[in-house]
Amino acid sequence: MLHTVNKSPFEKNSLVSCLEHAADGSAILLIEDGVYGALNGSAVADKVKSVMGKSTIYALGPDLDARGIADKIMDGIKVVDYAGFVDLACENDKVQAWL
């Protein structure tokens, strides 16, 4: 299934909780302030990396660009545009939004 996270991991535990509750094989999409979870070398980077083998982590490109961090994200995170967001929503039977 698809999990979306739209809150900064430094302000809320949405991302950490999502990472802990996402089953193997799920897709995790970071949007809005959630894209800060993709930052390389941050305090949550190791937690994000630890699920990379099991789940696929995506980040919404326009939200990365707006925040000036497109060139500061970890390797292994897949950047998608709005069309890619729609594809992910269609490919997955369920969506859990970690607000």
Added chain:
Amino acid sequence: MSESKKFLYVNRKAPYGTVYALESLEVVLIGAAFEQDVQLLFVDDGVFQIVKGQDTKGIEMKNFSPTYSALGDYEVTKMYVSKESLEERGLTVDDLMPLTYEDEDDDWAEKDSIILVNKDEIAALMEEQDVVLSF
């Protein structure tokens, strides 16, 4: 001039997810007209407000980050940034916009506005203010 008070604007929110950052900036611009001693502090997610290279075309919101560079003209010359907040986010001062002001008393020499501070320095900074505004 009447006695001026020390104002500290505390910015703790990321720029586009909520309206706090933009609201704070507008209040700073309005407040600057009253010629008080205005300082800004960027702490927690507030440090994201001044990250360089912001480009909001894709999300169709106004990119207000260039406005921080105008604050020197408004005699806002001290922008304190939390060292710990940068580190926690994997950022360094080089990831921030180069914010400067021109010093009228020093033949308009261009000087850095950004001052890195640690937790203890922030605590002291807050204590020495007349007014603290939180965003």
Added chain:
Amino acid sequence: MATMTVNGRELEVDEEGYLIDLSQWDKEVGEELAKSENVEMTESHWEVIDFLREYYDEYQIAPAVRVLTKAIGKKLGKEKGNSKYLYELFPYGPAKQACKIAGLPKPTGCI
């Protein structure tokens, strides 16, 4: 929504006559906005208008009068960087009136 007409073009303006979409601005639009403010445009007026548009382009805000005065003085010379000079050009307030003619939003903090 109110509109103004420039050479057959219909442009949206707000209830105070400020242009909504600043990308629609050109010199003709500036002339028309000046007419609505009863300002006769001269070379000196355009100098200030051009300055304001450049400032907005760089910082995404229209400067407050105090900031405008100082910046004009630095760029165009001391004899122009004072409120007397700017008020002579734009009697109803340089920030408010000049911004309107420049097609910019009303300056933040300007009531």
